[in-house]
Amino acid sequence: MTLTDRITRRSSGYGAIRLTLLLFFFVSTSTPLQATPHVCQKCKNVYNDDDFLVCPICHPAPADPPAQPETQHSQQLKWVMRLFMLAAQAQPDSNFIFSPDSLFQALSALLAGASDTTQELLAKFLERNSPSSSTTEAPGASPGQSVVYTAGNALLLASRYQLQDSYRREAEKMSTAIHDNIDFRNRPSLKALAEQLNQEFCYLTHGMIRSFCSANQWNTETALILINSVYFRGLWKQPFYRKNGGGLFTLENGTNVHLRRVLHQEIRHTGYAIQNEWQAVTVPYRGNYEMVLVLPPEGTALSTASPEIMANLLASLQAVPEIDLTLPAFESYSGTELSSVLRNTGLECLFQQGRVTLGGMLVGSSKGIFLSGIQQNCAIKVNELGTEASAITQTCFVDGIRRNIKINFNRPFLYILRHKDTGRILFIGQILHPETLNYR
Incomplete structure (x- = not known):
């Protein structure tokens, strides 16, 4: 060493x-170190500063929300979020509104006339997605009420089909306006019908959706159209105030824009949740409705709001005495084709010829009918007093009788030349080897 x-x-x-x-x-x-006592100025509680930075009575530590079991509501929320995310993909980087309620009501009208496998498929889909009990207010609610919810339906049927009497009675119970015996080759009458429907549903949606259908959307193949509309108007339980000077709004790309119309209120006795910096707050209307507002973490794209995030966030909502809330007033309108949404959620067979059975609705065979398109128009307005929203969902069925057919004669075939009226055959032949033919 x-x-x-x-x-x-x-x-x-x-x-x-x-x-x-x-x-x-x-x-x-x-001598031992002594903790410095503090007296809360608000509740007069005495606490030690080495244990608590602030009064534990007035500022309780947020408890981790307990794990929530998978309920029917959370399952439905996840499915609705999946539908919404699929529908929103068609309109990226834009305001978008979607009404699952109107979609489910349109499919429920179809379920009432379905049979066999189509009935089983629709029943399973609706049971999984839509609430088991109706949440609608009484139809035709008085305009003076704090909350108004109304729904309307219409059915259009080509003249080559006939309604079952039992379905007609059920449709009338659902306040369905029936337009049958329609000739979809008559363009002038179709134009008049489209104008009539636009006027009727403009009234049902209180002018929010003035035009949703056109005779140009229908052709000679059209067999059946189901239309549903929903309208909602609710007054806030606590009206907002317009914030003086407006406020800033940060876009997803980081740009700040100034908004002139910004709403502000201290919402009392409401729900609040925060998980992984995602926040949710409920804003109640007068009556049995509320709006849930969800704010992602700063710098997080709204498109990352997965169904699981939303379900966990809403399941952890807890009552709080007061929330200082600032919200921009807004209006939004969307027109969306929902065919791709339904194709990706287990209902793709509705778009396949020969797979749809409507034995509970139509007399005779309906094997040729299939869904060709489903269009939804939605509008919403949010301001200091409350919310007004409406939606129209139009499902269109066609049949294979006059459907545009593609055929390629790329294998041996026959040909017949005949008189049209008498059927007299002038020539008949076959083509087996077109490569040997000479053309001049």
Whole structure:
């Protein structure tokens, strides 16, 4: 061992002995440290500053929400979020509104006339997605009420089909306006019908959706059209105030824009949740409705709001005494084709000829009918007093009788030349080897 090593080891030993003696002396002669008491100015509670930075009574520590079991509501929310995300993909980087309620009501009208496998498929889909009990207010609610919810339906049927009497009675119970015996080859009458429907549903949606259908959308193949509309108007339980000077709104690309119309209110007795910096707050209307507002973490794209995030967030909502809320007033309108949405959610067979059975609705065979398109128009307005929203969903079915057919004669074939009226055959032949033919 070198001299340097010995000196270092000996110095270390002496240093340790001195440190131990100093600590013993300090502990034996010093008085214990005392926590400084504080009195909360608000509730007069006494607390120690080494235990709490703020009053634990007025500012309780947020508890981690308990794990929530998978309920029917959370399952429905996840499915609705999947539908919404699929529908929103068609309109990226834009305001978008979608009404699952109107879609489910349109499919429910179809379910009432479906049979066999189509009935089983629709029943399973609706049971999984839509609420088991109706949440609608009484139809034709008075305009003076705080909350108004109304729904309307219409059915258009080509003259080559006939409604079952039992379905006609059910449709009338659902306040469905039936337009049957329609000749979809008569363009002038179709134009008049489209104008009539636009006027009727403009009234049902209180002018929010003035035009949703056109005679040009229908052709001679059209067999059946089901239309549903929903309208909602609700007054806030606590009206907002317009914030003086407006406020800033940060876009997803980081750009700040100034909004002139910004709403503000201290919402009392409402729900609030925060999970992984995602926040949700409920804003109640007068009556049994509320709006849930969801704010992602700063710098997080709204498109990352997965069904699981939303379900967990809403399941953890807890009552809080008051929330200071700032919200921009807004209006939004969307027109969306929902065919791709339904194709990706287990209903793709509705778009396949020969797979749809409507024995509970139509007299005779309906094997040729299939869904060709489903269009939804939605509008919403949110301001200081409340919310007004409406939607119209139009499902259109065609049949294969006059469908545009593509056929490629790329294999041996026969040909017949005949008189059109008498059927007298002039020539008949076959083509087996077109490559041997000479053309001049």
